[in-house]
Amino acid sequence: MPIPSREQEFFEMARARRLRPARNGFVDKSLRQLAAFFSDALLREETARRSGLLQRLDPRARLLGTLFFVLSVSLARSIPDLAAHAALVAAVLWLSHVRLREILGAGLLIALVFSTLMALPATLNLVSGGKPLLPLLVRDAAWRLGPYTIPPIVGISREGLLTAATFLLRTLASVAAVLCLALSTPWMDLLRALRFLRLPPLVLQTLGMTVRYLHVLLRQSEEIHLGKKSRALTRRPLIADHMWVGSRMAYAWEKSLRLMEDVGEAMTARGFTGEMRAAPGSRLRAADWGFLAAVAGLCLGAHFI
Amino acid sequence: MHIPDGYLGPATYLSSYVACVPLWGAAARKVQAGLTARRVPLLAISAAFTFVVMMFNVPLPGATTGHAVGGVLIAIAVGPWGAALAISIALAIQALLFGDGGITAIGANCLNIAFVMPFTGYAVYRWLARCFPSPKGRAIAAGIGGWAGLTCAAFTTAVLFGIQPLLHTASDGRALYAPYPLSVTVPVMVLEHLLLFGVVEALLTGLTVYHLQGSRSAWILQTADVGVPMKKYRALWIALLALALISPLGLYLPALMRAGTAWGEWSLEEIRQMVGYVPAGMRQLNGFWKALLPDYALPGQDAAPLAHRSLAYIFSALLGIGLCGAATYILARRLAKKSR
Numbered sequence A: 001m002p003i004p005s006r007e008q009e010f011f012e013m014a015r016a017r018r019l020r021p022a023r024n025g026f027v028d029k030s031l032r033q034l035a036a037f038f039s040d041a042l043l044r045e046e047t048a049r050r051s052g053l054l055q056r057l058d059p060r061a062r063l064l065g066t067l068f069f070v071l072s073v074s075l076a077r078s079i080p081d082l083a084a085h086a087a088l089v090a091a092v093l094w095l096s097h098v099r100l101r102e103i104l105g106a107g108l109l110i111a112l113v114f115s116t117l118m119a120l121p122a123t124l125n126l127v128s129g130g131k132p133l134l135p136l137l138v139r140d141a142a143w144r145l146g147p148y149t150i151p152p153i154v155g156i157s158r159e160g161l162l163t164a165a166t167f168l169l170r171t172l173a174s175v176a177a178v179l180c181l182a183l184s185t186p187w188m189d190l191l192r193a194l195r196f197l198r199l200p201p202l203v204l205q206t207l208g209m210t211v212r213y214l215h216v217l218l219r220q221s222e223e224i225h226l227g228k229k230s231r232a233l234t235r236r237p238l239i240a241d242h243m244w245v246g247s248r249m250a251y252a253w254e255k256s257l258r259l260m261e262d263v264g265e266a267m268t269a270r271g272f273t274g275e276m277r278a279a280p281g282s283r284l285r286a287a288d289w290g291f292l293a294a295v296a297g298l299c300l301g302a303h304f305i
Numbered sequence B: 001m002h003i004p005d006g007y008l009g010p011a012t013y014l015s016s017y018v019a020c021v022p023l024w025g026a027a028a029r030k031v032q033a034g035l036t037a038r039r040v041p042l043l044a045i046s047a048a049f050t051f052v053v054m055m056f057n058v059p060l061p062g063a064t065t066g067h068a069v070g071g072v073l074i075a076i077a078v079g080p081w082g083a084a085l086a087i088s089i090a091l092a093i094q095a096l097l098f099g100d101g102g103i104t105a106i107g108a109n110c111l112n113i114a115f116v117m118p119f120t121g122y123a124v125y126r127w128l129a130r131c132f133p134s135p136k137g138r139a140i141a142a143g144i145g146g147w148a149g150l151t152c153a154a155f156t157t158a159v160l161f162g163i164q165p166l167l168h169t170a171s172d173g174r175a176l177y178a179p180y181p182l183s184v185t186v187p188v189m190v191l192e193h194l195l196l197f198g199v200v201e202a203l204l205t206g207l208t209v210y211h212l213q214g215s216r217s218a219w220i221l222q223t224a225d226v227g228v229p230m231k232k233y234r235a236l237w238i239a240l241l242a243l244a245l246i247s248p249l250g251l252y253l254p255a256l257m258r259a260g261t262a263w264g265e266w267s268l269e270e271i272r273q274m275v276g277y278v279p280a281g282m283r284q285l286n287g288f289w290k291a292l293l294p295d296y297a298l299p300g301q302d303a304a305p306l307a308h309r310s311l312a313y314i315f316s317a318l319l320g321i322g323l324c325g326a327a328t329y330i331l332a333r334r335l336a337k338k339s340r
Helices: A006-016 A025-048 A059-075 A079-095 A100-123 A158-184 A187-197 A201-231 A238-269 A286-303 B010-033 B041-055 B071-078 B080-097 B106-131 B135-162 B182-212 B230-245 B249-256 B268-275 B280-285 B306-339
Strands: A132-138 A143-145 A148-150 A153-157 B057-060 B064-067
Touching: A025 A100, A025 A158, A025 A187, A025 A201, A025 B041, A025 B057, A059 A079, A059 A158, A059 A187, A059 A286, A059 B010, A079 A158, A079 A286, A100 A158, A153 A158, A158 B080, A187 A201, A187 B080, A201 A238, A201 B010, A201 B041, A201 B080, A238 B041, A238 B057, A238 B182, B010 B080, B010 B106, B041 B064, B041 B071, B041 B080, B057 B182, B071 B080, B071 B106, B071 B135, B071 B182, B080 B106, B106 B135, B135 B182, B230 B306, B249 B306
Parallel strands: none
Antiparallel strands: A132 A153, A143 A148, B057 B064
8 A cells, every 4th residue: 555645644634624725816916927027027128139220229219209209199189190100109119120929918918908998888879979880779768777868779889989999099009109118128228218308316316226126026025925825735714815915015015124224324335415416418319319300200290191 | 097198188187297296396395305315215115115015916705816006005104295206106117117007197197196095095094093093993094094095096087087078079079088978987986996996905005004013114104103183183173163154155155246056056947947948857856865954054944034044054064064073983983992
């Protein structure tokens, strides 16, 4: 007769005591999110090193171009105007060697799904008005649903389709432009480029420190979750899991403060007095100005379509 | 909660930036004044911590999970002004580096998540923390603060979404930005945050504050956990009493200026005079609820002189203040008893 392993012994004991195996759904989800954060950071470093159109430009020109583009999209009113903006961002993505799969994974897919879900009810005459082209629900007379009056025919209307198209084109073009900037620019370069916007030194320094701390704190969170996953053998009551989340969050804050004090002491030891100064930046090159002029020209041109 | 680009029109997002600029200035001044060189990284740590909060999933019944925003938690830890600045920085990073929340909407997102949420939540926490000074009481106060802060932020977000069809509609009937009216956005956003996301926020904020109280970071909590002494409310009570006493101005000024009924508060007869008929739904629902003090007057006082109605006005105001105060006090006592 084979000797049962310690693992088998444990499972038999757990079964005898009516203990259920651990279900770490929330721990796994947190770990997946943390892993996605780190893999995204790696992907961004890789896409930012490619020799595409945006990657060859000064980060300040990329940032200004993106800001101008997003402002221009927000001012666009007609569908051809928005479509031209969307085409422009698609062209820049292609020229910057950023693949569709990469930009979808970086956040465009989530924006697409969420915006589509938001836009779908807007296609109905119930929200956007107009005559239904495709009736979905037909009743004899208008009826009431709580405080709302529902018309006798509910369906997809022309106004609804135009509203949804406007909404989707505007949202996706803007999100794609920002992701294009994020995928083509290393984080620290992007933060340095923000100096160009004349933000106060306190803000700039805090932004830079936040990004550095972010990696440390998230790595620490990953360890906390991995520790929980490796130690949890049997299922615990929901309240015990809640207490665990609260206590680990408090612990994470405690560790963050310790880190803050260490960094603060190190900064003071190196002569930091609390006064923040920004280093002067170099001048933009002709290619950068050319890119900015092209973006401005194409965006303004799109408004006249 | 994070509003992406394309949801808000230029008038709304520019107004949000304009509203935020003085708030950011005030926050920077207050934070810089109280920040020693050693604690300069506190803002950055707090901003980074908001990401950590979002990464901690909370198990919920039915094998689902949720995560919190942490605005009120940060406000309790570093004060509301510090939280406003830290969360604004986190929102800017999310928009610029992760495409989460729009660049044009940074002002609106900061207004909702970095100002409305921490300030309302922190005010609720401070007030309740005075009623329940025990560690459990403070944790419950923090939880209620988190829930209230998130719900208020959801409300202001819903208002920003809901005013878009009023502000920006093309000549062909298209909504140019967020397409849903206030009648849809407010109930949807507020209810889901009131009943679902707010509960997660409350749970996480309350539990974290409960555990934080025994830790060495109490030096940061000391500004938050004592609550406001009752004496400091004296000015508030006097102001409320003064407001109740001058409330009949609402009767005298319209009479003096010969103004009509407030816009949207017309009686059925006034609507009939204005548009020629009374909508069926209005007629049906009119009289559905008989108020104890209709129009802040005693029943049957419609034709009474202004002086009589003024007294009823003051009585209504005092009654309202008393009822709200009593309801909150009873709720606070019950929760305090439970926490003990």
